[in-house]
Amino acid sequence: GNSVTQMEGPVTLSEEAFLTINCTYTATGYPSLFWYVQYPGEGLQLLLKATKADDKGSNKGFEATYRKETTSFHLEKGSVQVSDSAVYFCALSDSGGGADGLTFGKGTHLIIQP
Amino acid sequence: SQTIHQWPATLVQPVGSPLSLECTVEGTSNPNLYWYRQAAGRGLQLLFYSVGIGQISSEVPQNLSASRPQDRQFILSSKKLLLSDSGFYLCAWSATPHGEETQYFGPGTRLLVL
Numbered sequence: 001g002n003s004v005t006q007m008e009g010p011v012t013l014s015e016e017a018f019l020t021i022n023c024t025y026t027a028t029g030y031p032s033l034f035w036y037v038q039y040p041g042e043g044l045q046l047l048l049k050a051t052k053a054d055d056k057g058s059n060k061g062f063e064a065t066y067r068k069e070t071t072s073f074h075l076e077k078g079s080v081q082v083s084d085s086a087v088y089f090c091a092l093s094d095s096g097g098g099a100d101g102l103t104f105g106k107g108t109h110l111i112i113q114p
Numbered sequence: 115s116q117t118i119h120q121w122p123a124t125l126v127q128p129v130g131s132p133l134s135l136e137c138t139v140e141g142t143s144n145p146n147l148y149w150y151r152q153a154a155g156r157g158l159q160l161l162f163y164s165v166g167i168g169q170i171s172s173e174v175p176q177n178l179s180a181s182r183p184q185d186r187q188f189i190l191s192s193k194k195l196l197l198s199d200s201g202f203y204l205c206a207w208s209a210t211p212h213g214e215e216t217q218y219f220g221p222g223t224r225l226l227v228l
Binding site: 104 | 158
């Protein structure tokens with residue numbers, strides 16, 4: 001079956017540091033890949049996505065590249081801010097456009113210190 | 115634009131009591147609808163999804179049930195809550211037809227069963 005593995009953290013960084021959150025996946029088909037962010041006490045917000053190999057998703061300074069050869073979708077940001085503190089979820093959709101739910105990783109808690 | 119609402123935002127219920135959580139979507143027609151649970155320290159688990167009125171698919175056997183009485187309304191219920199039902203419940207929607215896989219999440223309901 002499908003699965004997503006990501007570092008769980010917490011990951012603690014200083015402001016303006018470089019961020020990488022690793023995400024690897026296992027899927028039977030050709031999944032779409034997503035990063036969602038959850039701020040404290042809130043629901044999940046879509047951060048970025050990529051639908052095919054070598055696509056790069058980007059938003060708010062975050063980037064992730066769909067690497068089929070390494071089955072990875074690592075999240076990066078060049079200079080983090082305190083406001084980036086949140087839980088980040090990597091997810092995949094292997095439904096081929098159907099209605100199945102997303103498969104999520106367990107989430108990575110990111111803490112940015114001033 | 116589309117919006118998704120959940121209520122209540124927070125709920126404290128005794129073991130053995132019934133449950134009804136409601137989710138509604140505005141600004142779209144015939145969405146796919148999903149219920150997820152996020153337990154403390156764990157990732158998101160898909161509980162139910164629905165592709166149309168009266169159509170419910172269950173992903174995990176449990177004492178919870180879901181119903182979709184209207185196109186943009188999705189209800190999560192239980193006749194008798196267990197302690198293990200505590201968690202953060204998230205409703206999500208995605209657009210049809212085939213090919214649109216991004217899911218958009220509501221603000222969530224935090225349930226504490228005592």
